[in-house]
Amino acid sequence: MLPTPYRTGFATLVRYAAFAGLVAFILVPLGQAIVVSFTSTLPRDGIELGDLSLVNYANIFADADLVASLGNSILYVSVNVALTLAVSLPAAYGLSRFTFVGDKHLMLLLLAFRLTPPVVLSLPVFLLFAQLNMLNNPIGIALVHCLFNIPIAIWILESFVSAVPKEFDETAFLDGHSLPGFFFGYLIPAIGPGIGVTCFFCFVFSWVEVVFARILTSTGGKPITMAIDSLFGFNTDIGLVMAMTVFSLLPGVLLIFFVRNHIAKGFQLRA
Amino acid sequence: MRTHNNAAWWFAVPAFSLLLLVGLIPIVAVFNFSLFDIFTLEDRYWVGLDWYRELTVSVDLYKALGRSVLFSTLVVLIQFPLGIGIALMMRRGSIQTTAMLMLLAIPLVVPWNMIPIVWTTLVNPDFGVLGQFFGWIGWDFDYKFNALHTWMLILTVDTWHWVGLVAILAYSGRSSIPNAYFHAAVIDGASRRAVFWHIELPKMRAVLLMALLLRVMDSLMIYTEAFAINAGGPNGATTFLSLDLGEDINAFNYGPAAARSVIYFLFVLLLAWNFRRMMQRAEAA
Secondary structure (H helix, E strand, O other), X not given: OOOHHHOOHXXXXXXXXXXXXXXXXXXXXXXXXXXXXXXXXXXXXXXXXXXXXXXXXXXXXXXXXXXXXXXXXXXXXXXXXXXXXXXXXXXHHHHHHXXXXXXXXXXXXXXXXXHOOHHHHHHHHHHHHHHOOOOOOHHHHHHHXXXXXXXXXXXHHHHHHHOOOHHHHHHHHHOOOXXXXXXXXXXXXXXXXXXXXXXXXXXHHHHHOOHHHHHHOOOOOOOHHHHHHOOOOOOOOHHHHHHHHHXXXXXXXXXXXXXXXXXXXXXXXXX | OOEEXXXXXXXXXXHHHHHHHHHHHHHHHHHHHOOEEEOOOOOEEXXXXXXXXXXXXXXXXXXXXXXXXXXXXXXXXXXXXXXXXXXXXXXXXXXXXXXXHHHHHHHHHOOOOHHHHHHHHHOOOOOOHHHHHHHHOOOOOOOOOOHHHHHHHHHHHHHHHHHHHHHHHHHHHHOOOOHHHHHHHHHOOOOXXXXXXXXXXXXXXXXXXXXXXXXXXXXXXXXXHHHHHHOOOOOOOOOOHHHHHHHHHHOOOHHHHHHXXXXXXXXXXXXXXXXXXXXXXXXXX
């Protein structure tokens, strides 16, 4: 966005070279994973080792556990995102519009929970969820992931709500809208992109997390990540592992495409 | 302007209750465990602060702390110049910028246990693209037994994973600067360097502080990737804080693991509190 005096031919060249390097750095590891996912990596009848083949993808669908893990992942992430949004939107609104006793402490607590590494809490969370009978259940993962997703959601949503002028609320209330009516009829449509970005980041952080997912699903209800871990053994089919990895990337990449124009918005901060 | 109204607590109650369940209760429980010697949960003995005493004199803890601090420092020194540099090169609103933001976000959606698998495959000397390249140039890259190589691999993997977040946050901070600032700078004849130090960096400060906090904390407590790459080896050279904790938990040493957890949590709280003070000062300035 700099005006022209700062742009020179040489700078443009450097910029394109740097971008090309960055593209290669990010894409080569994934490119190799995709190639391996289409390669037969174990000796099989009728397919030469190292041949290009769809056998790994066929094997995913032949394995009931792997298919179930796709469903488990989608289920726990959807529940987590819905739950996080439902509780974070009111909190973000409250923090954006009002001051109240302890609001600063609440913010500090949110920050601390976002920063607490899952390993620190994994043991008591395991024991707590065992008592609640929520082990080996994708819903358990959905609940625990609120720990770091609620702070992120409140952070992003608050900056979007704060961008909406307060007069906007007052007009809605003067028109006789109730609080729920205001949220659904006015606020949510007004911060649509913010909701999208929040969903994206909550999805991402929940989808990729493995420490809680591992301790909560030791024997059943495994998400994709844990199903992949269980593929490792004496004679690991690395092609199958990579095929599952490619599958695990698809929803995220799709979401990136949907929020591409808003991904960098919503990080304006208030201490 | 925000109005003062304590009834606004009701807005925060659902979020707070959920955090109470999955955050506060486990922390209280972990504090409780840290005071006991636990064989099974029914069979435990009060030991008071013994675990803490043992930990605070343990050389291994300080060694792990040193390694973690070194790792975090390197992460920040590599990823911030790189991330900010990328953000500075992106023009607001262009199609290339949108494409670049999408590209930068891709590593963020890769599950954490997949990242080490993808990278160890990449540097595999038999069939990995990078591993074969190393062989071709005659570099004997051995991340399993050469500590320097393990460090290089973990740092590269972490940079691959996270530089996008730094760049996205830096770009988001930079794109909130009104164009008038840049025009004024041109009229004043300011150099490119002066524009960066006096306009861009101060305006990006708040968002960069947040990025710094996220990166420092996540890299101090790196676990999944580091463990999967070399399980803390060779010879403990990459045994970071969280790897020690993970080992305690896997060995069912509940008491010491809990004491360690409490220490790490207090550490997190201290950092978060200091960070908020820095943010408030940045806002006041």
